[in-house]
Amino acid sequence: MPSQPDLAPPKTIELTAPAYVVLGMVRLGASSGYAVKRMVDRSIRFFWTISQVQIYPSLEQLEQAGLIIGREDPRGRRPRRVYEITQAGDAMLQRWLVEPAPMLFELRDIGLVKLFFADALDREQATELLAAVRQRSAERVAQLHRIEPEAEVARAAGNLYPLLTLRMGIAYHQAVIDVCDDFDR
Amino acid sequence: MPSQPDLAPPKTIELTAPAYVVLGMVRLGASSGYAVKRMVDRSIRFFWTISQVQIYPSLEQLEQAGLIIGREDPRGRRPRRVYEITQAGDAMLQRWLVEPAPMLFELRDIGLVKLFFADALDREQATELLAAVRQRSAERVAQLHRIEPEAEVARAAGNLYPLLTLRMGIAYHQAVIDVCDDFDR
DNA sequence: ATGTGCATGTAAATTGTTACATGATTCA
DNA sequence: TGAATCATGTAACAATTTACATGCACAT
Numbered sequence: 386m387p388s389q390p391d392l393a394p395p396k397t398i399e400l401t402a403p404a405y406v407v408l409g410m411v412r413l414g415a416s417s418g419y420a421v422k423r424m425v426d427r428s429i430r431f432f433w434t435i436s437q438v439q440i441y442p443s444l445e446q447l448e449q450a451g452l453i454i455g456r457e458d459p460r461g462r463r464p465r466r467v468y469e470i471t472q473a474g475d476a477m478l479q480r481w482l483v484e485p486a487p488m489l490f491e492l493r494d495i496g497l498v499k500l501f502f503a504d505a506l507d508r509e510q511a512t513e514l515l516a517a518v519r520q521r522s523a524e525r526v527a528q529l530h531r532i533e534p535e536a537e538v539a540r541a542a543g544n545l546y547p548l549l550t551l552r553m554g555i556a557y558h559q560a561v562i563d564v565c566d567d568f569d570r
Numbered sequence: 571m572p573s574q575p576d577l578a579p580p581k582t583i584e585l586t587a588p589a590y591v592v593l594g595m596v597r598l599g600a601s602s603g604y605a606v607k608r609m610v611d612r613s614i615r616f617f618w619t620i621s622q623v624q625i626y627p628s629l630e631q632l633e634q635a636g637l638i639i640g641r642e643d644p645r646g647r648r649p650r651r652v653y654e655i656t657q658a659g660d661a662m663l664q665r666w667l668v669e670p671a672p673m674l675f676e677l678r679d680i681g682l683v684k685l686f687f688a689d690a691l692d693r694e695q696a697t698e699l700l701a702a703v704r705q706r707s708a709e710r711v712a713q714l715h716r717i718e719p720e721a722e723v724a725r726a727a728g729n730l731y732p733l734l735t736l737r738m739g740i741a742y743h744q745a746v747i748d749v750c751d752d753f754d755r
Numbered sequence: 756a757t758g759t760g761c762a763t764g765t766a767a768a769t770t771g772t773t774a775c776a777t778g779a780t781t782c783a
Numbered sequence: 784t785g786a787a788t789c790a791t792g793t794a795a796c797a798a799t800t801t802a803c804a805t806g807c808a809c810a811t
Contacts, residue, residue, distance in 0.1 A: 401770090402680060409687040419790050432682040436772060441791070463779040465790060475690065482688065483695050488681040488706060495587060496673040497617040497738060502594040503667065503731040505660065510668050511731070521673060546688040546696070549753055553682060556745035564738050586798090604762050621800060626763070648807040650762060 398450050402489070403435050405481050407443040408474055411453050413544070416467040418444055427532060428547055431525075431554040444468060452477050496521055512569075519565040522558035529555045583635050587674070588620050590666050592628040593659055596638050598729070601652040603629055612717060613732055616710075616739040629653060637662050681706055697754075704750040707743040714740045 400408070406429070407421055415421040418440045425435050444466075447453045452474035458467045470478075496518045503511040529551060536548040585593070591614070592606055600606040603625045610620050629651075632638045637659030643652045655663075681703045688696040714736060721733040 402683070403771095406683060409683075409690070412687070412690060417790070419788095423789095429683060429686050432677045432679040434676070434678075437791085438773090438793090439771075460789075461780065463790065478687065478690055479695075482684050482691055482699060485702075488684065488702070489678065490681060490706070490710075491619070491678040492617045493619075493674065493676040494617040496675060497735050498587070498591060498594075498614060499667050499673065501614050501731055501735045502597070502663065504729040505594070505597060505663055506667055510664075514667060518673070521675070525675075544689040546686055549749065550682050550686045552753075553746055553749050556749050557742050560741035560745040561738055564734065564741050568734050568737075588798090602762070604760095608761095619799095622763085623765090623801090624799075645761080646808065648762065 400446075400450075400477070400481070401443075403439050404443045404446060405478065406433060406435055407440055408447055408452060408470065408478050411444075411447075411468050412470040412475065412478060413539075416458075416469070417465055427535060429550065431529065432550070447474070450477075515565055515568065519562055522561040522565075525558045526555055526562070529558070585631075585635075585662070585666070586628075588624050589628045589631060590663065591618060591620055592625055593632055593637060593655065593663055596629075596632075596653050597655045597660065597663060598724075601643075601654070602650055612720060614735065616714065617735070632659065700750055700753065704747055707746040707750075710743045711740055711747070714743070 406425065410421045410424050413424065415424040418437070421440050421444075422435070422437050425433070444453070444455070448455050448468070450473075451471060453468045453470050455466050455468040457464070459465050499514060500518055503514050506514065533548075533551060536551045539547040591610065595606045595609050598609065600609040603622070606625050606629075607620070607622050610618070629638070629640070633640050633653070635658075636656060638653045638655050640651050640653040642649070644650050684699060685703055688699050691699065718733075718736060721736045724732040
């Protein structure tokens with residue numbers, strides 16, 4: 386029997402989370418792999434990271450699946466490949482956003498681990514540790530406030546949700562600070 | 571020249587974070603590998619996880635370094651090895667708790683990633699996604715409240731900090747809920 | 756007698772990071 | 784002319800998870 390012609394992307398491809406992240410960033414205008422990395426670091430860095438090494442294979446995979454389309458666009462003699470999302474890509478992203486699968490949540494925080502064990506210290510040292518954890522969150526809050534202007538720009542361009550997730554990052558670390566202060570009496 | 575007698579544990583051994591977690595849990599009374607796993611799942615699960623596979627090699631490593639001491643203590647015909655922390659282990663744990671090294675903080679949250687991209691959806695679907703993220707946090711809050719009695723027991727036994735970190739978990743997810751509600755007007 | 760919890764272990768696979776390498780462009 | 788940024792790539796390594804495997808003890 387004749388094999389089906391390879392015109393449409395298969396509907397059954399499974400993408401990993403990092404690939405969806407790359408897809409979403411391309412949709413928001415990150416054209417090159419380098420730009421994707423930069424945008425991740427300046428937006429969702431608080432709750433997702435991705436290393437440069439993972440990005441380029443993801444872009445290839447997405448292009449082969451017809452979810453993004455790329456073309457060479459060198460800057461002078463420096464090679465560069467730029468991408469745009471396709472209709473299929475947009476549909477795929479939306480499907481992922483609404484699918485009812487459980488959403489992974491994974492926190493790894495040495496600061497809280499140390500605090501959990503702080504009864505092993507004398508009172509003075511424990512208080513210092515608490516202060517260190519508090520300070521770390523205070524720095525994070527400041528850092529997140531610093532990127533707020535970028536989220537405002539996104540809002541002005543019609544993207545409301547980047548600002549929302551930024552607010553959540555700030556709220557999280559503020560909550561840590563509040564609990565620290567509360568514990569101190 | 572004669573080599574130094576191998577009486578004291580070397581001062582230079584480097585432990586990984588999971589090994590310190592195991593050490594801390596043994597200090598709090600988790601005697602077997604199985605008990606360590608259970609205690610982790612019932613206490614610091616919100617900000618640190620460890621798989622059973624990592625625990626047994628950690629215990630061996632800690633024992634070889636003289637930080638814990640183990641003995642066979644079978645239950646009937648079922649073999650079991652139980653551990654206690656040593657003075658050296660206690661000192662090592664304290665040193666780790668106060669060392670000024672930067673404390674890793676790593677959050678991976680698909681829920682927030684999806685929310686970040688939610689402008690790709692129409693308003694109705696985006697609102698549903700927001701509700702899903704909110705609900706997830708509400709469930710977490712409930713779950714964390716459920717283990718509060720255990721933290722209270724720890725407090726009664728002189729360990730104040732487990733309750734503090736539990737409160738932080740609750741505060742974090744409550745912050746997410748508050749920001750969701752605020753965004754909804 | 757049967758299911759749940761206790762207790763440990765191995766092998767394979769996945770996933771992600773670090774380090775290194777290269778070179779062009781842009782701006783001060 | 785030198786530093787920062789743009790842009791992509793490879794190789795080796797480290798960390799962690801999933802799946803599988805085994806068997807006793809205890810309570811219903």
